[in-house]
Amino acid sequence: MARNLDAKCRQCRREGEKLFLKGEKCFTDKCAIERRSYAPGQHGQKSGQRLSGYGQQLREKQKIRRIYGVLERQFRKVFAEAERKKGQTGENLLQLLESRLDTAVFRMGFGASRAESRQIVRHNGILVNGKRVNIPSYSLRPGDVVQLTERAKGQLRSKAALEAAESRGMPEWLDVNVKEGKGIFKAYPTREELPPSINEGLVVELYSR
Numbered sequence: 174m175a176r177n178l179d180a181k182c183r184q185c186r187r188e189g190e191k192l193f194l195k196g197e198k199c200f201t202d203k204c205a206i207e208r209r210s211y212a213p214g215q216h217g218q219k220s221g222q223r224l225s226g227y228g229q230q231l232r233e234k235q236k237i238r239r240i241y242g243v244l245e246r247q248f249r250k251v252f253a254e255a256e257r258k259k260g261q262t263g264e265n266l267l268q269l270l271e272s273r274l275d276t277a278v279f280r281m282g283f284g285a286s287r288a289e290s291r292q293i294v295r296h297n298g299i300l301v302n303g304k305r306v307n308i309p310s311y312s313l314r315p316g317d318v319v320q321l322t323e324r325a326k327g328q329l330r331s332k333a334a335l336e337a338a339e340s341r342g343m344p345e346w347l348d349v350n351v352k353e354g355k356g357i358f359k360a361y362p363t364r365e366e367l368p369p370s371i372n373e374g375l376v377v378e379l380y381s382r
Contacts, residue, residue: 230378233372241273252266271362274313277358281319281338282337299319305322321354345366346362
C-alpha cells in the first residue's frame with residue numbers, strides 16, 4: 174500500500190506553517206515550526222523566491238494533500254467527485270475530505286493525529302453504525318455514528334487523545350460523547366467552520382488549467 178513516508182515535521186516546514194501532523198507535539202514548543210520556521214534542506218534559510226501563479230496553486234494543493242494525508246491519485250479522485258456535486262467545487266472538496274473516516278476519527282479525538290487515526294481504523298478499532306469498518310477513505314454521511322471498539326477504547330493512547338481533544342473543544346459538525354468513545358457525524362461542515370488558512374480556490378484554478 175502506497176503511503177507518504179516523508180518526515181512529518183519536514184512537511185510542515187516545507188509549507189511554512191503547522192499542519193498538525195504530529196499530534197500533541199504540535200501544540201508545544203517542541204514543534205519544528207517554533208524552532209525552525211524556514212524550509213528544510215541546504216537552501217532553506219535563504220529568502221524565499223516569489224512563486225508564480227502556478228507555483229502558488231501547486232503549493233496549496235500539496236499543503237492540502239499533506240494536511241489530510243491523501244496521495245496524488247486519491248486526491249484527484251476526490252476532486253473529480255467534488256466537481257460532479259452541486260455547489261462550489263472548492264467547498265465540496267473540503268467537505269469530502271472532512272467526511273473521510275480517518276479524518277472524522279481524528280476530529281472526534283479518537284487519535285492524536287490523522288496518521289494515528291488512520292492506524293486505528295486499519296487495525297479494526299472503529300465501528301460505523303455498529304459495523305466494523307477498516308477503510309480510512311470510507312465516506313461518512315450525516316447521521317452516521319462512529320465509535321471506538323471496546324478494545325481500542327481501553328488503550329491509553331485513545332484515552333489521552335480524547336482528553337486532549339476535549340480540552341480544545343470539538344468541531345460544531347460533530348457530536349462526541351468522550352466517556353463512551355462515540356461520536357455522530359451530524360452534517361458536512363460549512364466553509365466558515367473550516368480553517369481559513371486553506372485556499373481551496375487555488376486548487377480549483379490548478380485543475381481548471
